[in-house]
Amino acid sequence: MTAAKIIIKEIKGYHNFVKFLIVLVALGALASLVRFVFGLGVTTNLNDTFPWGLWISFDVVTAVPLAAGAFTLGAIVHCFHIKKLEPLVRPAIVTGFLGYSLVCVGLLLDLGQPQRGWHTMVYWNPHSPMFEVSMCIAAYTTVLFLEFLSPVCEKFGYHVPLRLLRTIEMPLVVAAASISTLHQSSLGTFFLIAVDKLHSLWYNPLLPLLFWISAMCAGISIIIVEATMSHKWMGQPDESELLETLAKILPYVLTLYLTVRLFSLFVLTEGPLFDRPGLVGLFTVEMLVGVVTPLVMLMNDSVREHNRLRSTAAWLVIAGVILNRFNVSMFGMMEKGTMYYPSFIESVVTIGIIAAHVLFFVLIAKYFPIFEHHPETVDYSLPDNFHKTDKVGAPHGKLASEA
Amino acid sequence: MSEITGDFSKNKAFLIDMTKCTGCRGCQVACKQWNQLDAEKTTFFTGEGYQNPPLMSEYTFTRIKFRDYEKNGQNEFAFYKEMCMHCNEPACASVCPVGAFVKTKEGPVTYDAKRCIGCRFCMVACPFGVPKYEWSKAFPLVRKCTGCYSRIKEGQKPACATTCPAAITYGNRGDMIKEANRRIETRPEKYLKKLYGAEEAGGTSVIYLTALPFDELGFKHVTKRPLPSYTWQALRLVPGIFLTVGGSLSLLSWFTHRKDRLKKEAEQREESGKTPKEESK
Secondary structure, rough: OOOHHHHHHEEEEEEHHHHHHHHHHHHHHHHHHHHHHHOHHHHHOOOOOOOOHHHHHHHHHHHHHOHHHHHHHHHHHHHHHHHHHHHHHHHHHHHHHHHHHHHHHHHHHHHOOOOOOOHHHHOOOOOOHHHHHHHHHHHHHHHHHHHHHHHHHHHHOOOOHHHHHHHHHHHHHHHHHHHHHHHHHHHHHHHOOOOOOHHHHHHHOOOHHHHHHHHHHHHHHHHHHHHHHHHHHHHOOOOOHHHHHHHHHHHHHHHHHHHHHHHHHHOOOOOOOOOOHHHHHHHHHHHHHHHHHHHEEEHOOHHHHHHHHHHHHHHHHHHHHHHHHHHOOOHHOOOOOOOOOHHHHHHHHHHHHHHHHHHHHHHHHHHHHOOOOOOOOOOOOOOOOOOHHHHHHHHHHHHOOOO | OOOOOOOOOOOOEEEEHHHHHHOOOOHHHEEEEEHHOOOOOOOOOOOOOOOOOOOEEOOOOOOEEEEEEEEEEEEEEEEEEEEEOOOOOHHHHOOOOOEEEEOOOOOOOEEOOOOOOOOOOHHHHHOOOOOOOOOOOOOEEEEEEOOOHHHHHOOOOOOHHOOOOEEEEEEEEEHHHHHHHHHHOOOOOOOOOEEHHHHOOHHHHHHOOOOHHHHHHHOOOOOOOHHHHHHHHHHOOOHHHHHHHHHHHHHHHHHHHHHHHHHHHHHHHHHHHHHHHHHHO
16 A cells, blocks of 8 residues: 555544544635735734734734743643643643644744744844744743653654653743743734733733733643543543643732732823723633633632633633733724734634644654653653663664664 | 934924915926836825825825915915925834835935835824835835935025925925924014924924914824834833843742652651651651
8 A cells, every 4th residue: 555545544533523623724724825826914914003903912922822831831840740630741742842833824924034034043133023033932932842742753763862851841931931931922012012002901011921921821721621522522531630720820820910910001001091991891701701700600619610610710711811812912903093914814824823733733643652651660760770661662772773 | 222322403494485386286297207216096085175296196205285274254275295204203204124225314204125124103103104115016116205315415595495486495404493483483473383394293393483373284283292202111111021031930830840840758757757767766
């Protein structure tokens, strides 16, 4: 049987939902081709009044905090040493790696000159938040790629790279957390330059700090939602006990966020707050549905222990963060009487990117050991001696001689 | 960003006296000719009153805005020349990730099309809405007024200032502000007692004198603080935060792992401690 036939046969065996995702991704890829042939002006609803649209608001400004689970959990598990959460780390890393790779794709589509993307690495301008974010995203995508290599190497039984990866595991975790702190917050710094443009409900000097804290909320929530869903739909192990622990951490971060948010709103903000009813509405929904409701929910034991309620609360947090990023980067930036909405092509591309994320996650989970990783079977203390990897790699020992 | 000196009084600047503007739009034509910009197909009355083209664009770096108003029961026109303000501390130059915008020591803010990656951050950042994008192209770049930098370097005036029959004076920024204040003093009944551009966005190289309030003419209300300082107050913390977060997390994990290691060693010692005793018995 030829390789093509094997692949076709494999794809035929997939669940219909996965096939549907493949169609969406293909449509998105097609739509992005259209952008390169006909240009940004024709295919998008962007213009000189709205230079940034859906692709920046969702594919970059929102997708980055949604991929924050990897660094948050990495720090919780490895630095704060809450070891029992370890089985959740790998799925989070895969989500993060996919998220950041797709952020890069979205960014390249949105750039006028994507072939010059490397210019940021050469012509440094440290005064630019965009320079800082692009350097960080490049660095962090590399870190996530290295972390993602572990399950890949285990799958193919490459022992030497595994030993190396174990050695640099802790430095990678620390690097991930510090780099993420920088660029998650710098995404907020983007909008500090928009004085008199971004509405005062969102514009305040603490925007970077708020972006960082809310990114951690989103990261933790994504892990809860993802683990619940992969247990329900993909038959992966039930991690509800671990998710309860995470759900216990989340209210603390949410409270911190709410406190800083209210402080910056009422103490540090200068302009008028409640002059535009539409924006006040969006703000109210963002705060009540996205922050206060899940906070109250998660403070109850009964909610944290209940699978569906816990994942509902996590969904609310995610929705709140998404709305917050759209409010900052899109709705709050609209001048009174002007309106931007994404074009058909823009929407198809973004839907394609979301579909690609889910699709690749499902496929990676299918072919690589990302859930089968449990602390009982693996020694995760500091990689101070080389022989430990041998024990771990024992099931794959067949290929040891080749490696 | 590199050539900012702190003293901008020797920078070349425009003094645009809107009360002397006749709305001939010679500046628009001169700008198109010098910069070799394509014509736009436009019609009258798509913008406000007689102004044409309706907006600045990739093909139009400057234009005269028309404003109708009533004076002594008669309809009158007021004008406003829209163009790049060539800020002392430009927001576009500070946010550009590749440093494509440069505040030259002569005054104009120039744009290097060879560096630009087309991210449009400059358009988001500019408080005056000046940089425009080549929306018609598949691989677009940014376009904006460069203050005719190539002419300035040769000791000439910008194209629009050369053409303008009455309203534009061009010279050192310090002298232009002095001249503007002199005009306000000598004819106080004619002018609004304020300069636009002296302090806006931390000061610009385009100074306006008008008879009507600025907001009625369509001048944007802009903060007096230089815009780069808004982002810099956060960005300057970046190295410190990186070291603090990285350092404290490393320290924390070193301690937690040490605790782990000591516990394990104690367990091992206990185990190995038992066996020799048993052996000795």
